Amino acid sequence: MSIQLLVTSFLLCFLPLVLIFFLFTKTTKAKGSSPTSNNLPKPYPIIGHNFHILSNRNQRFDWITSILQNAPSATYTIYPLQGPAQIWTANPAIVQHILKTQFHNYTNGIHFRTSLFDILGNGIFNVDNGDSWKFQRQISSHEFNTNSLRKFVEIAVETELSERLIPFLSAAAANKAVIDFQDILQRFAFDNICKIAFGYDPAYLLPSLPQAEFARAFDDAIRLSEDRFQELSILVWKAKRLLNIGSEKRLKVAVSQVHEFAKNIIRDKKKELQEKPSSESIDLLSRFLISGQYDDNFVRDIVISFTLAGRDTTSAALTWFFWLLSKNPEVEREILKEIKGKSDTPGFEDIKEMVFTHASLCESMRFYPPVPVDGRSAENDDVLPDGTVVRKEEAVQYSPYAMGRMESIWGKDWAEFKPERWLKKEEGGHGEKWSFVGRDPYTYPVFHAGPRICLGKEMAFLQMKRVVGGVLRRFKVVPAMEDGFQPLFIADMTAKMKGGFLITVQERND
Numbered sequence: 001m002s003i004q005l006l007v008t009s010f011l012l013c014f015l016p017l018v019l020i021f022f023l024f025t026k027t028t029k030a031k032g033s034s035p036t037s038n039n040l041p042k043p044y045p046i047i048g049h050n051f052h053i054l055s056n057r058n059q060r061f062d063w064i065t066s067i068l069q070n071a072p073s074a075t076y077t078i079y080p081l082q083g084p085a086q087i088w089t090a091n092p093a094i095v096q097h098i099l100k101t102q103f104h105n106y107t108n109g110i111h112f113r114t115s116l117f118d119i120l121g122n123g124i125f126n127v128d129n130g131d132s133w134k135f136q137r138q139i140s141s142h143e144f145n146t147n148s149l150r151k152f153v154e155i156a157v158e159t160e161l162s163e164r165l166i167p168f169l170s171a172a173a174a175n176k177a178v179i180d181f182q183d184i185l186q187r188f189a190f191d192n193i194c195k196i197a198f199g200y201d202p203a204y205l206l207p208s209l210p211q212a213e214f215a216r217a218f219d220d221a222i223r224l225s226e227d228r229f230q231e232l233s234i235l236v237w238k239a240k241r242l243l244n245i246g247s248e249k250r251l252k253v254a255v256s257q258v259h260e261f262a263k264n265i266i267r268d269k270k271k272e273l274q275e276k277p278s279s280e281s282i283d284l285l286s287r288f289l290i291s292g293q294y295d296d297n298f299v300r301d302i303v304i305s306f307t308l309a310g311r312d313t314t315s316a317a318l319t320w321f322f323w324l325l326s327k328n329p330e331v332e333r334e335i336l337k338e339i340k341g342k343s344d345t346p347g348f349e350d351i352k353e354m355v356f357t358h359a360s361l362c363e364s365m366r367f368y369p370p371v372p373v374d375g376r377s378a379e380n381d382d383v384l385p386d387g388t389v390v391r392k393e394e395a396v397q398y399s400p401y402a403m404g405r406m407e408s409i410w411g412k413d414w415a416e417f418k419p420e421r422w423l424k425k426e427e428g429g430h431g432e433k434w435s436f437v438g439r440d441p442y443t444y445p446v447f448h449a450g451p452r453i454c455l456g457k458e459m460a461f462l463q464m465k466r467v468v469g470g471v472l473r474r475f476k477v478v479p480a481m482e483d484g485f486q487p488l489f490i491a492d493m494t495a496k497m498k499g500g501f502l503i504t505v506q507e508r509n510d
Contacts, residue, residue, distance in 0.1 A: 048079030065402040073386035084394040090402040093385040096442040099450035109377025115228040123305030150348040153462045164205045173505045180500035185315040193310025197284040217257035224251040226492040262303040312494035313370040320368035359422035369446045372401035475505040
């Protein structure tokens with residue numbers, strides 16, 4: 001059979017499907033994007049919801065949110081072209097069920113672990129609920145006691161703030177420069193996590209804004225690993241990896257560079273531990289090395305996992321926080337009042353008492369959680385609290401992004417940016433004052449929940465509050481965007497603002 005005949009046969013077989021797809025996306029995209037309770041996206045024989053998924057791939061968070069806002073019990077099952085069904089939910093009772101009540105029945109799942117193994121390996125975020133996870137969590141927990149947190153905020157964060165971030169912003173203000181604040185905050189967080197967890201200073205936030213090879217490789221590796229979830233079939237990326245072509249070839253190079261960076265940190269830390277008593281250099285990395293229970297590849301995976309957690313989550317949260325603050329000047333005024341009630345260099349206790357700032361950060365992450373989607377895979381058949389049947393290996397995905405937009409959880413004013421929803425006023429010795437009123441982690445799972453709840457939650461808040469206080473005391477952050485511009489929320493494993501957050505900074509005269 002000639003090549004021409006093969007091509008003709010291929011076109012005759014698949015052209016109708018292509019035409020149907022384009023016809024479908026033009027005629028039904030609106031329905032998929034904004035379903036009503038009587039018109040949720042319907043699955044089709046064989047292909048399931050795949051046309052809906054493809055036509056909404058550039059707005060998937062809002063698409064899923066609109067479905068869950070209208071679905072009974074805020075839960076809906078999506079059937080992809082390949083693989084098990086995906087049960088999506090914004091129901092706190094179901095979140096509690098999978099993350100706590102039936103914790104041992106819900107794991108990362110083979111698809112999740114396999115897709116992220118190249119970059120995360122056997123690190124704490126990629127292993128399931130076994131001995132390795134327990135060991136990593138136990139060792140890591142020592143880094144989040146009160147003394148460690150105090151050291152983190154009063155030494156690591158304060159140094160990076162006063163010696164790098166503030167001088168950089170001051171120079172940008174003097175030069176009336178437009179800067180990408182998302183990039184600056186990532187550099188700040190990267191320096192912080194490396195110094196406190198590994199005793200290593202990458203000096204990524206310098207006036208020259210160095211283009212660190214590792215940082216680029218890390219971003220590429222995360223993005224390309226996440227792209228595997230978007231393939232029509234797991235066989236597609238596995239075939240590309242086998243042939244070492246396309247995105248899998250680029251991923252291999254990026255992962256190699258990330259591994260080399262982590263191995264260099266481990267080598268230097270081992271040398272340091274040999275040269276002086278371990279008590280003088282106790283940090284997260286030291287604790288794992290001193291334990292002596294695992295090899296260098298295991299410790300390498302831990303370094304990568306904690307770099308991801310420490311660099312990308314707080315920087316993402318702060319990026320969206322400063323954006324929302326620019327749109328809500330009355331909130332900014334309240335935060336400034338609170339900041340000016342503290343010293344120029346507030347200590348650990350002062351930062352903990354910044355309750356209005358804390359509430360504002362919670363409200364910001366309600367709209368823009370650093371990890372907008374998470375989920376677990378069923379090890380055995382189960383029935384969710386709303387009666388939804390879960391088959392073995394099916395995924396139950398919960399969306400903090402969608403949950404922050406549910407009227408059933410936050411009320412009719414859910415679309416308003418209101419830090420006050422996290423606060424109540426109390427009479428104190430000096431008149432009225434705010435006190436913080438939190439939500440349970442299953443209603444607000446921004447920091448995960450259950451036995452795997454984020455160990456670094458308090459550390460993240462301390463860092464973010466100190467950055468907010470340090471920046472706003474000196475500067476006004478002004479988006480360098482046209483009026484009415486709405487940045488696009490995107491996510492690999494953590495959330496980003498597409499194209500960065502371009503701003504100018506102005507010195508405050510008051």
